[in-house]
Every structure is written in C-alpha cells, then in structure tokens.
Amino acid sequence: MGAVGGEEMQQWEAAMPAAEMDGGGGGGKTERILVSVRLRPLSEKEISGNDLSEWECINDATIFFRSSVPDRHTPPIAYTFDRVFGSECSTKQLYEEAVKEVAISVVSGINSSIFAYGQTSSGKTYTMTGVTEYTVADIYDYIKRRPERAFALKFSAIEIYNEAVRDLLSMDSTPLRLLDDPERGTIVEKLTEETLHDWNHLKALLALCEAQRRIGETSLNEMSSRSHQILRLTIESSAHELLGNDNTTTLSASVNFVDLAGSERASQALSVGARLKEGCHINRSLLTLGTVIRKLSKGRNGHIPYRESKLTRILQPCLGGNARTAIICTICPARSHIEQSRNTLLFASCAKEVATSAQVNVMMSDKALVKHLQKELARLENDLRCTGSAPNISHFEALLREKDARIRKMEKEVKELIQQRDLAQSRLEDLLQVVGDGRSESPNQLSIFQTSKFPVDKISISEPQESVRLGSKHDFHSLRRYESKNRSRNNHEFPEVLKTDNFTPKVSLSRHRSRGWNHNHGEDDSDQDSSQDSEELCKEVRCVEMDGPSQNESLDFVEVSDTQPTLSSNAAMNITGSTFLTLEHHLHSVRASHHDETSARELRGSLAMLPGKSRSCRAAFVTSYSEGEQYDSTPPPSSLREFPGRPKALRGPVTTLNSNAENGNFSREESGMSDQSILKEQDDAPESKDGITTIQEFVSGLKEMVQVHHNQRVDGQWGEEGPTGQSGRRL
Numbered sequence: 149m150g151a152v153g154g155e156e157m158q159q160w161e162a163a164m165p166a167a168e169m170d171g172g173g174g175g176g177k178t179e180r181i182l183v184s185v186r187l188r189p190l191s192e193k194e195i196s197g198n199d200l201s202e203w204e205c206i207n208d209a210t211i212f213f214r215s216s217v218p219d220r221h222t223p224p225i226a227y228t229f230d231r232v233f234g235s236e237c238s239t240k241q242l243y244e245e246a247v248k249e250v251a252i253s254v255v256s257g258i259n260s261s262i263f264a265y266g267q268t269s270s271g272k273t274y275t276m277t278g279v280t281e282y283t284v285a286d287i288y289d290y291i292k293r294r295p296e297r298a299f300a301l302k303f304s305a306i307e308i309y310n311e312a313v314r315d316l317l318s319m320d321s322t323p324l325r326l327l328d329d330p331e332r333g334t335i336v337e338k339l340t341e342e343t344l345h346d347w348n349h350l351k352a353l354l355a356l357c358e359a360q361r362r363i364g365e366t367s368l369n370e371m372s373s374r375s376h377q378i379l380r381l382t383i384e385s386s387a388h389e390l391l392g393n394d395n396t397t398t399l400s401a402s403v404n405f406v407d408l409a410g411s412e413r414a415s416q417a418l419s420v421g422a423r424l425k426e427g428c429h430i431n432r433s434l435l436t437l438g439t440v441i442r443k444l445s446k447g448r449n450g451h452i453p454y455r456e457s458k459l460t461r462i463l464q465p466c467l468g469g470n471a472r473t474a475i476i477c478t479i480c481p482a483r484s485h486i487e488q489s490r491n492t493l494l495f496a497s498c499a500k501e502v503a504t505s506a507q508v509n510v511m512m513s514d515k516a517l518v519k520h521l522q523k524e525l526a527r528l529e530n531d532l533r534c535t536g537s538a539p540n541i542s543h544f545e546a547l548l549r550e551k552d553a554r555i556r557k558m559e560k561e562v563k564e565l566i567q568q569r570d571l572a573q574s575r576l577e578d579l580l581q582v583v584g585d586g587r588s589e590s591p592n593q594l595s596i597f598q599t600s601k602f603p604v605d606k607i608s609i610s611e612p613q614e615s616v617r618l619g620s621k622h623d624f625h626s627l628r629r630y631e632s633k634n635r636s637r638n639n640h641e642f643p644e645v646l647k648t649d650n651f652t653p654k655v656s657l658s659r660h661r662s663r664g665w666n667h668n669h670g671e672d673d674s675d676q677d678s679s680q681d682s683e684e685l686c687k688e689v690r691c692v693e694m695d696g697p698s699q700n701e702s703l704d705f706v707e708v709s710d711t712q713p714t715l716s717s718n719a720a721m722n723i724t725g726s727t728f729l730t731l732e733h734h735l736h737s738v739r740a741s742h743h744d745e746t747s748a749r750e751l752r753g754s755l756a757m758l759p760g761k762s763r764s765c766r767a768a769f770v771t772s773y774s775e776g777e778q779y780d781s782t783p784p785p786s787s788l789r790e791f792p793g794r795p796k797a798l799r800g801p802v803t804t805l806n807s808n809a810e811n812g813n814f815s816r817e818e819s820g821m822s823d824q825s826i827l828k829e830q831d832d833a834p835e836s837k838d839g840i841t842t843i844q845e846f847v848s849g850l851k852e853m854v855q856v857h858h859n860q861r862v863d864g865q866w867g868e869e870g871p872t873g874q875s876g877r878r879l
C-alpha cells in the first residue's frame with residue numbers, strides 16, 4: 149500500500165460527496181493533533197469525601213482552575229484547547245465534536261488515531277468505550293450508504309502490559325514481538341486480525357478484548373486498567389465495478405482506539421506488589437510518551453525516542469506521522485487530584501503543538517500501479533517540456549534581437565568605411581594628378597630615395613602658415629632673399645626645422661613655426677594634415693623633421709635623375725613629394741634657363757647654399773665643408789651673381805668630395821679624389837651656353853654663399869647648436 153495523492157485522490161474525492169468527506173478532509177495536509185479535555189463528574193467516593201471540584205469549563209475551549217486553596221506556586225489558571233467538555237457533557241457530544249472528524253477519516257483512506265490520556269480513574273476507558281462504539285457505528289452507517297463500493301473491515305487488538313505486547317483476540321498470552329517493516333513501519337508479529345462480518349461481530353470482539361485486558365483493583369479505581377489497550381480497525385474499500393479487474397485500486401486505512409493506562413501515584417493508588425510494578429511500567433511508558441510528544445511539539449529536530457517504549461514504538465505513525473490524531477485528556481475535577489490534573493493539562497498543551505501529515509492510502513494492483521506510473525511519467529514529461537520550452541523561446545528571441553543589433557551596427561560601419569574609402573581614393577587620385585602634372589612640367593625628374601637610415605615613419609610634415617613658393621627661375625633668388633630676411637629678423641625663431649638627433653642645424657623654408665609639428669604619424673592630426681595638404685605639397689616647401697644619422701653616419705643622398713620619382717609608400721609620397729616637387733619646380737626653372745647639365749650642377753650648388761639642411765635638401769646637395777679649409781676661387785653662377793646679398797669675396801677651397809656613383813653617398817674622407825680632380829671633372833662638363841656662368845663661377849658663388857652661411861653660424865645665429873658643435877663640422 150502506498151500513500152499517494154494526486155489523481156487517485158481526485159478520483160476518490162469526486163466519488164465521495166462533500167458532506168461525506170468531512171471526516172476525511174484533504175489528504176496530504178499537515179495539521180496539528182486535535183486535543184480536547186474532558187472533565188468527569190465527581191465520583192460518589194469523592195463527593196462523600198467532601199472533595200470539591202476545582203475545575204470549570206468556562207467555554208468550549210477553555211478550562212479554568214478556580215481553587216480556593218492558596219498555592220505556593222502560581223500556575224496558569226486557564227487552559228485552552230480545541231475543545232473542552234465539562235462533567236455534564238456526554239460521550240456522544242464529545243465524539244461528535246472532538247473525535248468524529250478525525251476518526252471517520254479512515255473511510256477516506258486516511259489513518260486516524262484516538263487517544264485517551266489521563267490519570268487513573270479519570271474516565272479514559274469510560275470515554276474510549278463510547279468513542280469506539282460511535283465511530284464503528286458511523287463507519288457501518290457509512291458503508292451502508294455506499295453500495296457502489298465494497299468494504300472490508302478488519303479488527304485487531306493488543307495490550308501492552310508491563311512492556312509486553314499481548315494479542316487480546318487470542319487466548320494465548322505469549323508476548324508478541326515487534327517487527328520493523330520498511331513499508332508499514334512497526335508491526336506486531338503474529339497478531340490476530342479478524343475480518344468483521346458485521347457490527348455484531350465487532351461487538352463480540354470488543355467484548356473479548358475487554359475480557360482479556362488486565363484489570364486490577366486499586367484504591368482509586370476498582371476496575372483500573374493495568375495496561376495500554378490499542379484497538380485497530382482497518383477499512384479497505386474498492387469500487388464494485390472494478391472488483392476482479394486487474395486495474396483495481398483500493399483505499400486502505402486504519403483507525404486506532406488507544407485507551408492508555410492511567411498514571412498514578414503509588415501513594416494515592418496504595419499499590420503494592422504487582423500493582424506497584426504495573427504502575428512503574430505504566431508511568432515509565434507514559435513518561436516516554438510525554439517525552440515524545442514534548443519533543444514533537446518543539447519540532448522534529450533531534451532524536452525522538454519512539455523506541456524507548458513499545459507504546460511509542462507502535463504508535464509512532466500516529467504521533468507526527470501519516471495519520472490524523474485526536475487526543476482526549478481526561479481529568480478528575482477533585483481537589484485531591486490537582487497535581488495529576490495539571491500534569492495532564494501540560495501533556496495536552498504539548499500535544500496540541502504536534503503536527504501530523506496524513507495522506508490518502510491507496511493500494512494498487514500491479515497493473516494499476518504500472519498504469520498509474522505511466523500516467524505520472526507522461527505528466528512529468530509534459531511538465532518538463534512546458535517548463536523547458538518557455539525559457540528556450542525567450543532565449544532564442546534574445547539571441548535574434550542581439551544578432552539583429554549586430555547586423556545593423558555592421559551595416560553602419562560598412563557604410564562609413566565605404567565613404568572613407570571613396571574619400572581616400574579621391575584624394576589619392578588628386579594627388580596622383582598633381583604628381584602627374586608636375587611630371588609633365590618637369591621632364592627631368594629628381595628622384596629621392598629614402599634610405600633605410602631615415603625611415604619614413606619618422607618624418608612628419610608641418611603646415612607652414614606662410615611658405616616660400618618656388619617654381620620659376622627666380623625662385624632660388626627669392627628663396628635666398630627670404631632666407632636672409634628671416635635670419636635678420638629673428639634667427640632664434642627660425643621657423644621650420646629640419647633636424648637630426650645629433651645634428652640639428654635648422655633649415656627653414658617657411659616663415660613661421662609649424663603649428664602642426666607632429667612626430668607621431670599614428671595620431672589623427674598627422675594623417676589629417678597630410679591628407680589636407682596633399683594638394684599643396686606640390687606648391688609649398690614643407691618643413692621636414694626626421695631623425696638624422698649620427699655624426700659618423702654618411703649622408704643620405706639625392707640623385708638627379710631623369711627617371712620618374714620612386715615612391716615607396718603613400719607617406720613617402722607625401723613627404724618626399726613635397727621636397728621632390730619643390731625641387732622639381734626649382735629644377736625646371738633652372739633648366740629653363742640653362743638647358744644643360746651645368747644647370748643641374750648649379751642647382752646642386754644652390755640647394756647646398758640653403759642654411760641648415762633638411763634631409764632632402766642636404767641630400768640634394770652633395771658637398772660638405774670643413775672648417776678652416778681654403779676656398780678655391782670660383783666664379784659664381786649668374787643666378788648667384790645677380791643675388792643682391794652676394795658677398796664680395798667668393799673665394800675658398802672647394803671641399804673634397806667623393807661622389808660614390810653606385811650608392812649615391814658622398815664622403816670626403818673616403819674620397820680619393822683631389823680638389824683638382826673634382827674641378828677637372830667639372831671642367832669636363834659641356835660648355836655652358838650664352839648667359840650661363842661657368843662651373844668655376846658657379847662653384848665660386850657657392851663658396852661665397854657657404855662662407856656667408858658659415859660665418860653666420862659661427863656668429864651664433866644658429867642658436868644654441870652653434871658652430872663649434874659637431875653638427876657644424878658636418879657641413
């Protein structure tokens with residue numbers, strides 16, 4: 149038999165009228181033990197002894213102590229329970245109001261137990277006899293009104309006398325053993341269980357039990373019960389239509405009628421011998437019952453000593469287990485039993501705090517059990533799908549929303565990238581157009597090879613506020629004038645700088661300092677400036693700053709070539725392009741005047757005269773000077789001769805040069821050529837045309853300009869990096 153709820157319970161409740169389910173209630177609910185108190189009337193002996201009643205039931209739930217005798221202690225004067233019954237109340241009323249609801253649950257498949265607890269001669273047996281009869285009567289009445297169901301009633305009875313279990317339906321007084329069954333709990337071995345035929349059959353059995361039960365005479369009760377009696381009526385019911393069917397379910401429950409032996413004081417009971425021994429066992433077992441009830445009333449924490457007595461061991465399911473329980477506490481109202489009555493009320497107070505959890509008990513055939521389990525499995529699987537599907541749907545919806553948002557974001561980024569690409573492409577085309585235009589204007593190109601010593605990414609381009617524009621044959625002179633003018637104004641504010649780390653003569657091709665010196669090409673400003681100025685790079689001479697070589701490093705070179713400019717990267721195009729295009733313009737103007745190679749050498753000389761050296765400009769000029777060297781007298785070129793600031797003395801040695809045609813580097817130290825050889829090489833150049841100065845004149849002019857430039861540096865006009873520095877010796 150299993151205790152189940154759910155479908156079987158619903159079927160059972162649907163089959164049972166609501167009115168008839170009053171006693172059964174809902175299964176599986178936790179409820180407290182129903183506790184009631186019954187006062188018996190004063191016995192004739194008590195009345196004759198002028199013993200007064202000290203207790204009064206002031207309402208249906210409260211019993212009041214109204215003693216006129218002063219007590220040293222201050223006990224509570226009122227006790228409240230589920231129901232209290234005065235001496236005038238009948239057992240029938242007590243049954244109807246305090247027992248029936250619980251006791252009749254058995255017909256609904258719910259276990260129930262009715263206890264009678266109290267001191268000896270307080271009326272326990274008197275009460276339980278009546279309650280048992282009323283309950284059985286109601287059960288039979290119920291069965292009579294349920295013809296559609298088949299009922300089977302079984303009856304068993306035991307007594308626990310001196311901690312021995314005895315079968316009251318058997319003539320054998322041999323104590324019975326208690327066994328622990330995994331499903332049914334504690335069972336009495338070999339206990340007689342009679343199947344009831346009818347009500348009369350039960351009456352006969354009840355009479356047998358009464359006859360078998362140990363009764364002794366004490367000073368308090370002539371018919372004192374000396375044992376605990378437990379009558380058990382088990383009711384099984386099934387629908388008639390299902391009988392004989394494999395798919396049968398049966399409700400099965402038991403109702404226990406427990407008439408406990410009464411606690412007694414040996415002094416009061418005047419028990420001796422066997423009565424005293426009985427009293428000791430009775431009190432001991434009742435003490436264990438009280439302990440179990442007290443512990444249960446405080447919760448189920450800790451150990452519950454059910455097994456310390458056979459009474460509590462057998463009644464364990466009724467005490468906090470699968471049963472509905474009602475306890476009737478009987479008390480004697482006489483003053484002489486005040487202490488015992490208080491103890492009974494304390495027990496009742498604890499008992500009303502104990503909770504039980506009764507369920508409908510259904511026995512199922514194997515086939516019915518399989519069918520039930522299959523249905524239950526299907527229901528659980530359905531619940532699992534329902535509970536599992538909802539989160540999945542919401543989860544997928546959230547994922548879809550997230551992906552949609554990502555798609556929209558990526559589409560926006562794609563649009564922006566397309567715009568940026570188009571803009572960059574447009575600027576590149578413009579730049580290429582400009583370069584192309586420049587090439588078309590300059591048949592002879594100046595290629596600038598960026599060596600590895602001067603990485604492109606260390607070059608930045610400033611945006612001068614005012615730039616010197618070159619492009620005509622007079623640009624060179626304009627440049628010189630412009631340069632000279634700036635020096636005279638403020639040498640320390642020489643605006644634009646081309647410097648190296650260790651060698652930093654400043655070369656300014658613009659008037660003001662750049663507002664955008666930026667050595668970090670990774671920054672936005674740099675990129676923006678370079679792109680914005682790309683169109684003007686061919687028109688303006690930009691200031692270039694780069695990390696220069698160390699003092700021992702050879703100069704980078706510029707090769708005058710007819711080839712097209714080689715641009716390794718966009719950055720290089722921007723950077724070298726400015727210089728390249730500027731030089732290209734200049735070269736074009738010079739070539740327009742001279743139309744021969746002499747003009748190119750003049751260009752070299754012109755560029756070399758620039759104060760300070762941008763890497764490109766310096767590279768374009770292949771001559772280096774040393775301090776203290778003598779200058780050869782060389783006539784300046786016509787452009788220099790026409791230069792207003794041209795110094796008078798243009799004499800001085802030409803610095804020995806070594807032009808390494810293969811690598812483009814020029815090093816005086818490495819050169820094995822003498823000055824004369826240089827001059828000879830220059831003399832071997834074709835003769836200039838009319839109006840064009842000779843090489844000697846050109847070199848002479850260069851020397852003069854260099855000398856001027858050198859003097860100025862010696863005079864400290866180059867700032868803190870003055871002439872004595874190694875940088876000065878590099879020139």
Ligand SMILES: Nc1ncnc2c1ncn2[C@@H]1O[C@H](COP(=O)(O)OP(=O)(O)OP(=O)(O)O)[C@@H](O)[C@H]1O
Binds near residue numbers: 235269369373408
């Ligand atoms: N409510 C009552 N009305 C009238 N008489 C009662 C009532 N209760 C008990 N009595 C009487 O009191 C006497 C003692 O009752 P009972 O034997 O039922 O007490 P008990 O608690 O069972 O005692 P014990 O524990 O010794 O067996 C009996 O004679 C009984 O008839």
